[in-house]
Amino acid sequence: MATSAHRAGLAKSGARDINRAAIVDASFVRFLAEWNEPVRRRTDLSAALQAGSTMTGRTLLDLFEAQMISRHLDLVAREMRARNEGFYTIGSAGHEGNALVGHLTRITDPAFLHYRSGAFMVARARRHGGTDPVYDTALSLSASRDDPVSGGRHKVWGSVPLWVLPQTSTIASHLPKAVGTAIALEQAKRLGRDVPVPADSIVVCSFGDASVNHSAALGAFNAAQWTAFQSLPVPILFVCEDNGIGISVKTPRGWIEASFGDRAGLHYVLADGLDLARGYETVNSAIEFCRRRRRPVFLHMTMVRLLGHAGTDVEGDYLSEAAIEANEARDPLLLSAESVLEAGLLNAPEILERYEALRDEVRDAAVRAAARPKLVAAEEVMRPLAPYRAREVVREATRPALDGAREAAFGEAGLPENGPPRHLSLQINRALVDLLAKYPEMTVFGEDVAQKGGVYTVTAGLAKTFKGNRVFNTLLDETTILGMAQGAGYMGLLPFPEIQYLAYFHNACDQIRGEAASLQFFSNGQFRNPMVVRIASLGYQKGFGGHFHNDNSTTALRDIPGLVIACPSRGDDAAMMLRTCAALAKVDGRVIVFLEPIALYMTKDLHAPRDNEWLFDYPAPDRAVPVGEGRIYHDGAEDLLIVSYGNGVLMALRAAKALKDQTGAHARVLDLRWLKPLNAGLIAHHADETGKVLVVDEGRRTGGIAEEIFAAIDEHARPGIAKRRVTGADSYIPLAAAANLVLPGDADVLAAARELLQIV
Numbered sequence: 008m009a010t011s012a013h014r015a016g017l018a019k020s021g022a023r024d025i026n027r028a029a030i031v032d033a034s035f036v037r038f039l040a041e042w043n044e045p046v047r048r049r050t051d052l053s054a055a056l057q058a059g060s061t062m063t064g065r066t067l068l069d070l071f072e073a074q075m076i077s078r079h080l081d082l083v084a085r086e087m088r089a090r091n092e093g094f095y096t097i098g099s100a101g102h103e104g105n106a107l108v109g110h111l112t113r114i115t116d117p118a119f120l121h122y123r124s125g126a127f128m129v130a131r132a133r134r135h136g137g138t139d140p141v142y143d144t145a146l147s148l149s150a151s152r153d154d155p156v157s158g159g160r161h162k163v164w165g166s167v168p169l170w171v172l173p174q175t176s177t178i179a180s181h182l183p184k185a186v187g188t189a190i191a192l193e194q195a196k197r198l199g200r201d202v203p204v205p206a207d208s209i210v211v212c213s214f215g216d217a218s219v220n221h222s223a224a225l226g227a228f229n230a231a232q233w234t235a236f237q238s239l240p241v242p243i244l245f246v247c248e249d250n251g252i253g254i255s256v257k258t259p260r261g262w263i264e265a266s267f268g269d270r271a272g273l274h275y276v277l278a279d280g281l282d283l284a285r286g287y288e289t290v291n292s293a294i295e296f297c298r299r300r301r302r303p304v305f306l307h308m309t310m311v312r313l314l315g316h317a318g319t320d321v322e323g324d325y326l327s328e329a330a331i332e333a334n335e336a337r338d339p340l341l342l343s344a345e346s347v348l349e350a351g352l353l354n355a356p357e358i359l360e361r362y363e364a365l366r367d368e369v370r371d372a373a374v375r376a377a378a379r380p381k382l383v384a385a386e387e388v389m390r391p392l393a394p395y396r397a398r399e400v401v402r403e404a405t406r407p408a409l410d411g412a413r414e415a416a417f418g419e420a421g422l423p424e425n426g427p428p429r430h431l432s433l434q435i436n437r438a439l440v441d442l443l444a445k446y447p448e449m450t451v452f453g454e455d456v457a458q459k460g461g462v463y464t465v466t467a468g469l470a471k472t473f474k475g476n477r478v479f480n481t482l483l484d485e486t487t488i489l490g491m492a493q494g495a496g497y498m499g500l501l502p503f504p505e506i507q508y509l510a511y512f513h514n515a516c517d518q519i520r521g522e523a524a525s526l527q528f529f530s531n532g533q534f535r536n537p538m539v540v541r542i543a544s545l546g547y548q549k550g551f552g553g554h555f556h557n558d559n560s561t562t563a564l565r566d567i568p569g570l571v572i573a574c575p576s577r578g579d580d581a582a583m584m585l586r587t588c589a590a591l592a593k594v595d596g597r598v599i600v601f602l603e604p605i606a607l608y609m610t611k612d613l614h615a616p617r618d619n620e621w622l623f624d625y626p627a628p629d630r631a632v633p634v635g636e637g638r639i640y641h642d643g644a645e646d647l648l649i650v651s652y653g654n655g656v657l658m659a660l661r662a663a664k665a666l667k668d669q670t671g672a673h674a675r676v677l678d679l680r681w682l683k684p685l686n687a688g689l690i691a692h693h694a695d696e697t698g699k700v701l702v703v704d705e706g707r708r709t710g711g712i713a714e715e716i717f718a719a720i721d722e723h724a725r726p727g728i729a730k731r732r733v734t735g736a737d738s739y740i741p742l743a744a745a746a747n748l749v750l751p752g753d754a755d756v757l758a759a760a761r762e763l764l765q766i767v
Contacts, residue, residue: 095162096318099125104280145376158531182227183490217253240301280308391532434578453505535596
């Protein structure tokens, strides 16, 4: 029988030897070659290995094989990199115990995985039988367009048939959407909606010990606990793979258990992730607790990290020789081999023969994968990023609700198109009622959106009409709100989350930038998380609130690939654009941000007090505004084009009237309505017809949309177009009247227009 001292002696070679992969591999081979204990053969592989355990000999062999395959994939990844045939070397060595979770959970349990989850993927794939985890991983390592997950766009763990939703080199940003998926699974059942997985499924979410300190992770744990504390089901299995180090920063000994061992609403389980035989029952009990009780479980699995963080990481720079060798002595493959030998399942030569045969299989897969075609054109790379079936979207946006659904939703108030003209906030409210009536799977949620109706009462009455399962409050955390939206989309719902203010979105930007908007790209269009994110936005609140309630910057949103940004300035447009947004999400799985100008919520007048010229009729439900379609005022005016959006549209219209009254000049006004994708052709067309363009952009001078509009004119319009812009200053917005000093106003717009027209 081998001892820990024997295992420790296998790795003696000097910690600064860079090729630890070769050392660990050789140590395993030497361990088997030196094994000299007799093996008492076990003939019944279906029998439990020991009393009180359900692990059979066949199960142990299956798990051990998954571990060996995962190890060889790590080794071959480095070989491929050395040949410039592979492009990713963060491996799973030392974490092969996660094969237990892959084996014991179901294929239909949605999984969001840590990047060291190779053995999990192999174990789950082997249970499915219809996938080849070795060749699939090799294709991903080589960035081949044949990669069945991302199509060559990134090395990810993911699979449609295995219900593994792809992650990139994520740290903790996948935890909020994993929690959101667990919450949405139960919510969809309460709404009577069919879910794409069995009703008793659980969500699996794995991560490293260093990741628990990330704010996204802490928010996810808190959201799961907060929900479970209220006796609401949250069937999520958090799998903390604790190897004691985050790249080079050690996790304090005992930190994970001290932090998570006694949290309200979170069931803590400590399991041995190095020894399959010892960890099997503990992991199984944690999974079954989560499945039966529908409560969050924190499964703390002890692991070890081998081969460094990645292929370029030299552990000797920050770990002592003794520490490296001690880690390598705890190699889970050594422990698994011991268990197999002691159980009499195989002898050492048989294990070694299988290990080397697997090496050959993995190397062969790598060679074949490296020869497969790569992505060769930008259009090919971007194809799954932003699907848009325009005709289908318009058809869906203008499709009526089921007979009687609208009448029941609006009740005694009657259908809104039969009422008088109203302002923006009320028309948004009516549009949400319409959409909730049309889509039984639609949900509206966010801080204060239910009984209070939101800070500006835009969602007033929705919770009463559609009840708490569809319109509900969340805890105060934008990351959680957007994570819940992603999970809702996975489970077949149509989420409309609300973020209270644009400045608050920046707290959680990565949930859109790195997660939601990237999913179709990194899954080659196979997964989607449709959502329409409503955000109270922009400035001009008469000095109230300062920056955090008057954020005028859309820059962080506009450079997110694939994101659609809508920004209406009037109520009828808002209703018709919301219909298109819902259709985009429904038909093409798109992520849309709907910016609502706060200062225009209650605006009724345009040119003079009580003129009511900014009140509009509610459009019938068969009308919608296609993506990119702007609104033109004073079409045919040839002296000047003023381009704007949101609050700037009213300033532009007032400037156009003043120009005509004061000078006789005629200006047409283009309300963009859609800020992304920007309709460059529309802008260029009207610029060509006028020859002079003024952009009114309340965003900041640096990074504002005026820069993109100018580029669109330069690239698509005729030469010689005269251009000016009026923008906000490169400043945060202060309180009170000082806000007007850094935002463009009516006088600024009129002065710039006169200058452009060379009118003194």
